[in-house]
Every structure is written in C-alpha cells, then in structure tokens.
Amino acid sequence: MLDQIDSKALDVLQTIFGYPSFRGQQAQIVGQVARGGDALVLMPTGGGKSLCYQIPALLRPGVGVVVSPLIALMQDQVDALAEVGVRAAFLNSTQTFDEAMRTERKVRNGELDLLYVAPERLLTQRCLELLDASKLALFAIDEAHCVSQWGHDFRPEYMKLSVLHERYPDVPRIALTATADPQTRAEIAHRLQLEDAMQFVSSFDRPNIRYQIVEKSNGRKQVLDFIQDEHVGEAGIVYCLSRKKVEETAEFLNAHGVSALPYHAGMDIATRTSNQARFLREDAIVMVATIAFGMGIDKPDVRFVAHLDLPKSIEGYYQETGRAGRDGLPADAWMAYGLQDVVQQRRMIDESEADESFKRVQTGKLDAMLGLCETLNCRRVRLLDYFGQQSDPCGNCDTCLNPPVSFDGTVSVQKLLSAIYRVEQRFGAGHVIDVLRGTDSEKVKQWRHEKLTTFGIGSDISEAEWRAILRQAIALGLVVVDHDAYGSLKLTEEARPVLRGERPVQLRQYQKPVKQKRQAAKPKGYVEADLSVEEQVIFDKLRWWRVETARKHNVPAYVIFHDATMREIAKVKPGTLDELRNVSGVGEKKLETYGEEIVSLIVELT
The missing domain is CATH 3.40.50.300 (P-loop containing nucleotide triphosphate hydrolases)
Structure with a gap:
C-alpha cells in the first residue's frame, strides 16, 4: 500500500508529467529524496533521471537547485518544464544583469520550483548568499561523472561541490549520471561526500x-x-x-x-x-x-x-x-x-x-x-x-x-612479431607490412630489408589483412606503437611466449568492408508500435501540427509531445478530452493547452 509521500509522487507523475506509472527504480529514488535522504543514481540515458529530482522538488517545500554544466541547454530544460506547468528558471552567464536579478528575486520569494545553475555560478559568493537566504528543497547534481578526474568529461569545479553538504547539511542531495564504472562511482561518492547516500544502479542495457x-x-x-x-x-x-x-x-x-x-x-x-x-x-x-x-x-x-x-x-x-x-x-x-x-x-x-x-x-x-x-x-x-x-x-x-569467424592466428602473429624484431623495432606499420609482403619499396631497398629472413614471408596475405592482424596484436598487448615521429612498432614482454610458441593466439578473420542492408531482427524487450495506414495519416498530421506549434512557442518539437505520445494518440484516436487524458505523456497542463486542438484534429481525420 502506498504511503502519503508515494501517493503524492504518483499523483504528480500522472497529473503534471502525464505518465501512468514510474519505471524501474524511479519510485524508490523519488521516495528516498522526497523524505529528505541522499541518493547516488546511475541510470542510462533516456531512463528518466530528470523525474528523480523534479518530482521530489515539487513535493518538498522550497526550490530544488539543479547543478548542471549544460549552460547551452538550460533554456530548453526550463521551457520543457513550463510546458507542463512547473515554475523553473536558470542562472547563468547568458543572462543580462536585470534578468538574473529577476530570477534571484523569484528564488528569495519562493516563486520557483526548480532553479538550474552551472557549478561555476553556484560556487560564487553571491549565489551562495542567495541560497542562504532561500528555502531549499534539494540539490540535484546532474552529470555527476564530471567530478571524476579519471573521466572523459572532467570539470574541476565539480570537485568543490562538497561545499553543499558542508554548508547545507540538512538539504537532501541527489547525484545523477548515465556513465560510471565502479571506480568512478566510488570517486563520485567520495568527492561529493555521498558515502552514506543510498545508491541506485539501474541496468546499463539499452536494448533498442x-x-x-x-x-x-x-x-x-x-x-x-x-x-x-x-x-x-x-x-x-x-x-x-x-x-x-x-x-x-x-x-x-x-x-x-x-x-x-x-x-x-x-x-x-x-x-x-x-x-x-x-x-x-x-x-x-x-x-x-x-x-x-x-x-x-x-x-x-x-x-x-x-x-x-x-x-x-x-x-x-x-x-x-x-x-x-x-x-x-x-x-x-x-x-x-x-x-x-x-x-x-x-x-x-x-x-x-x-x-x-x-x-x-x-x-x-x-x-x-x-x-x-x-x-x-x-x-x-x-x-x-x-x-x-x-x-x-x-x-x-x-x-x-553476423558472427565473426575466428581462426588460429598464432603463425601469422609470430611472422608479424618477427618482422618487427628484425627491423629493430624502429619502423612503423607501413614499412613492417611491406617487409612481410615482400614489397620492393624505396624504403625497403634503402635499409636493405629485402635481405631479411622475414622479407616476403607474408606475401600470401593482403595489406588490409595484415593491418587487421596488427591491430589485434596491439589490442592483445603484444605490440605497442611508439610516440616517435614514425609510430615505430615495439614488442612487449607479452610477445615473448607467442614467439616461443608457448601461447596460442586466436584472431578475428578479416572481412572486406561491404555495404550492409538493415537486418530484420528486432531487439529483445522492444515491441514496435506498428501503425495502420489510417494511424500513419493521423501521426503524420500530428507531426505537422507539432512543428507549427513548436515554432509558435519557440521550443523544440519534442517539448510539445514526444513521438511515442503521438503514436499512442494515433492508435487511440481520442474523441474527447477525457480519452486524451489517458494517453501517456499528456499531463493536465498540456491537456488544457493543446487538448481541444488535438481532439478536433482527430475528429476531422476520423
């Protein structure tokens, strides 16, 4: 049985965002944060991370502060929330002084549900003093992998976000990311002082x-x-x-x-x-x-x-x-x-x-x-x-x-390693392959490498195949590429047992690149929403309507409705506002704003 917070959360999900039920761990995450607890959330892109902090921010008194490095997208995020009736704003460097002042006033007066702010802005004395003077619902640290100094998107400012826990110990924090191996996950928890936070790790699989x-x-x-x-x-x-x-x-x-x-x-x-x-x-x-x-x-x-x-x-x-x-x-x-x-x-x-x-x-x-x-x-x-x-x-x-064909590539790899050794590990891939294939290039003649015992021992294998073999030898750690001007190939210690015949090597057989047509197989766990001819006509008409509506509102088309919502509308063919209300993705604000237009369009087409 749902308790009061869970019941309210589900009501917000349905009436504001228009979704019938939570997915995966969303309900548990929302409940944890709404009750004042901290959370570290790993959820794949498209898994619905935003709702995990947006709904608790609406349930708790005060403003939810979303720390995000994505200044260029804050306007779209705020516009999307406005479309469903959520009071949101941002503070960033794209605003004029007057615009920033208006937003700050709204924060102080409790007139916002969500405030988006870049970490650099958040850490300024002015912004911290603004938050000191305001009622805070929560802190959401989005793209939390940016805190990892080992990561691909490191942002130095994220390292300083531990100030939130130190300065506002009673305000719940939720850190979210789509990408974190166990090492990065531990680093996020440590850097943001979220060691005691409840961790929610969703499946990383994207079956579609x-x-x-x-x-x-x-x-x-x-x-x-x-x-x-x-x-x-x-x-x-x-x-x-x-x-x-x-x-x-x-x-x-x-x-x-x-x-x-x-x-x-x-x-x-x-x-x-x-x-x-x-x-x-x-x-x-x-x-x-x-x-x-x-x-x-x-x-x-x-x-x-x-x-x-x-x-x-x-x-x-x-x-x-x-x-x-x-x-x-x-x-x-x-x-x-x-x-x-x-x-x-x-x-x-x-x-x-x-x-x-x-x-x-x-x-x-x-x-x-x-x-x-x-x-x-x-x-x-x-x-x-x-x-x-x-x-x-x-x-x-x-x-x-199209399962790749594997083969025992031990002999081919031994020839490759031998050729690298014979040219004294001083030459790049092109020259080594020329030696293997017995190519009389100017460079081969200049270094008299046609005299080597490895010259021509791989003449039965094409250049493209040798490159594939070399690439796999590098991936297996048998060969490294030096960072000198020539990209010289060097043998590693791992190459020794292969040269001695003590370690077999299994390789992927080279396949000449060909144009491939799309396979008919469907991904597991995915049911395609096939549309009838009539439904496709409705869907296409809805898309045109959406383009024009988005242009008038100056927002991306998907902010009006996602394709998935419009597909469902095309299938259900709602003839009344109540029927449209039951479509996933149609909340009360969107029903009020667009309901009459959509119902009229459906009635006209059916």
Whole structure:
C-alpha cells in the first residue's frame, strides 16, 4: 500500500508529467529524496533521471537547485518544464544583469520550483548568499561523472561541490549520471561526500540500440552509405576526433544530400548555438561534432550515433551512443575503426602532459575500448561487463547477427612479431607490412630489408589483412606503437611466449568492408508500435501540427509531445478530452493547452 509521500509522487507523475506509472527504480529514488535522504543514481540515458529530482522538488517545500554544466541547454530544460506547468528558471552567464536579478528575486520569494545553475555560478559568493537566504528543497547534481578526474568529461569545479553538504547539511542531495564504472562511482561518492547516500544502479542495457563496428576503409563514404541505406530523413549524430574532420565531413554529407551541421569548440558561440538549436528544433538534421557536443541533449528521436574515430574509453563511447533512441524506438550505434585510430589514440596518451598514473589509467581504458572493438563475442555482453553487469548475448549487435569467424592466428602473429624484431623495432606499420609482403619499396631497398629472413614471408596475405592482424596484436598487448615521429612498432614482454610458441593466439578473420542492408531482427524487450495506414495519416498530421506549434512557442518539437505520445494518440484516436487524458505523456497542463486542438484534429481525420 502506498504511503502519503508515494501517493503524492504518483499523483504528480500522472497529473503534471502525464505518465501512468514510474519505471524501474524511479519510485524508490523519488521516495528516498522526497523524505529528505541522499541518493547516488546511475541510470542510462533516456531512463528518466530528470523525474528523480523534479518530482521530489515539487513535493518538498522550497526550490530544488539543479547543478548542471549544460549552460547551452538550460533554456530548453526550463521551457520543457513550463510546458507542463512547473515554475523553473536558470542562472547563468547568458543572462543580462536585470534578468538574473529577476530570477534571484523569484528564488528569495519562493516563486520557483526548480532553479538550474552551472557549478561555476553556484560556487560564487553571491549565489551562495542567495541560497542562504532561500528555502531549499534539494540539490540535484546532474552529470555527476564530471567530478571524476579519471573521466572523459572532467570539470574541476565539480570537485568543490562538497561545499553543499558542508554548508547545507540538512538539504537532501541527489547525484545523477548515465556513465560510471565502479571506480568512478566510488570517486563520485567520495568527492561529493555521498558515502552514506543510498545508491541506485539501474541496468546499463539499452536494448533498442544496435551496436555495429566496421573495418574502416573510407570512413566518410562508409558513414554516407550507412545514412543513405538505413537513416534517410532521420536525425543523427556523427562524432569525429578533430575540428577539421568535423568541418570536412559536414561539407561532404551536405554535398551528397544529407542535411548536416558542424559543431566543435573552435566555432564562434553564435554559430555553435544556432546549429545546436536547429538540431534540437528541426527534424532530419545530422550533427557532425567533436565530443564537445551532446551531454544533456534531450532530443528523443536521434535514430543513430556514428563514430568516425575511435573513442578514448568505453565510458565515452557509452555516453555518446546513449544519445540515440532515447524514445525507446530502434536506433543504431555505428562505428568505423582502423589501425590508424589505435596509433592516434596511443600517441595522444603518450604525448599528453598528464602524470604517469593518469596515463596508465587512460591506457587501461583504451585497452578496454579496443577489446570491445575486437571481440569475437556479443558486443553488448562485453559493454555491460565493463560496467559490472552480467548479461546474455543480445541477438541485436553485429557480432550476434553476423558472427565473426575466428581462426588460429598464432603463425601469422609470430611472422608479424618477427618482422618487427628484425627491423629493430624502429619502423612503423607501413614499412613492417611491406617487409612481410615482400614489397620492393624505396624504403625497403634503402635499409636493405629485402635481405631479411622475414622479407616476403607474408606475401600470401593482403595489406588490409595484415593491418587487421596488427591491430589485434596491439589490442592483445603484444605490440605497442611508439610516440616517435614514425609510430615505430615495439614488442612487449607479452610477445615473448607467442614467439616461443608457448601461447596460442586466436584472431578475428578479416572481412572486406561491404555495404550492409538493415537486418530484420528486432531487439529483445522492444515491441514496435506498428501503425495502420489510417494511424500513419493521423501521426503524420500530428507531426505537422507539432512543428507549427513548436515554432509558435519557440521550443523544440519534442517539448510539445514526444513521438511515442503521438503514436499512442494515433492508435487511440481520442474523441474527447477525457480519452486524451489517458494517453501517456499528456499531463493536465498540456491537456488544457493543446487538448481541444488535438481532439478536433482527430475528429476531422476520423
């Protein structure tokens, strides 16, 4: 039986946010914080983290303060809350002095339910004094993984947020993130003084996302083929490592009929902000970006995330791919990956100014990422295992749908290791492969390497296959790439038992890159909302109505209604406001604002 707080929480969920019931651990988290307890929440992107602090903030007296690094998205978050009737505002550097003063007055007068503030702003004396003078419901520390100095999104200001516990010991705190391995989780708890907080760790699995990693040949052309074959007219994100590659890839996609926009930290703020706004507000835009883009992006209908370069870690990869399919509908995580990616990432670690302990951690994270790329087994199993979660093969990743062929690669690897040793570990991949294949290049002749016993011993294997073998040898820790100007290949201690024949090596057989059509398999745990012809007509009409309504309100379309809500409306065909009220995602404020228009549209079409 529900107690009073749980009953009130469910009522808020239904009447304000329009959802019939809580998902997963949401009810327990809301109850913990609403009763004044602290919580550390790990929940995948799209799992409903926001409700875990928004509802307790509405249940408790005072204002809920949300600490977020996402200044560029605060306006959209506030607009989305306004649409459901929640009094929200933000304090950040985009405001004029007068605007900030108006918001501060509302905080002091108890006229806000939620206040979004960046950590830098929160830590100012002015802001702390404002909070001292105000009634506080709770503190929500969003994107809490930013506190981890080992992480991919480290923000130094997050380290100072322990001040909240010290200064306001009676105000409950909830820290939330979608990405944290056990080490990062422990660091979050320690840095934010949340050791005694109740921890809620949801499943990291996103069953609606299909993972696919392909051999990189011509990455730009491959990602174009992928979009044209599987995601024409759909929103997506393409991640690149460098700013230059972002610009060139966006230009290339536009030249081939894909509406693409660039986004990176080197662009002027106005262009960057404009591009982000277009991506959020328009359909079918592909954002080509560095990792500067994406944290906190709440666009539910991103149908794919593609990587043209290898991410630095599984945390980064998981965080970035998690921006696809937030609405629970099928989505793709696609990556093109090659030897040069490995060389580049190793060099970036070696050449960084970080201390040796940090470099060791980063190397370990990269090794785990390489292991995911080179695995012979289910990618989802490997991914979830990294976060300490056991699972069965998913049937919805490339290695499940098209199982790779493995073979005993011991002899091939021994030839590779021998060639590296014979050229005195002073040359890069291209030269070593030339020696193995017996290629009479100028460089081979210059160093008289055609005289070596390893010259030509791998002539029966193509250059692309040798690169795949070398990449796997690096992933297995048998070879490292030096950070000298040549990217010289060096043998590790692990190579010795392989050369001596004491350790067999199992490899993934090279497969020539081919254009692949979408598989018919459906992800486990997902039921697709197939629409009839009549329902599709209604859905399409609703989408047009939503575009026009969003334009009038100057908010992203999904802030009006998510696709999932409009699909349900199309299926239910509500002829009255009471029937519309029962649709998931239609709260009282939205019913009052849009109900008559939607019912009229449905009646007209049916």
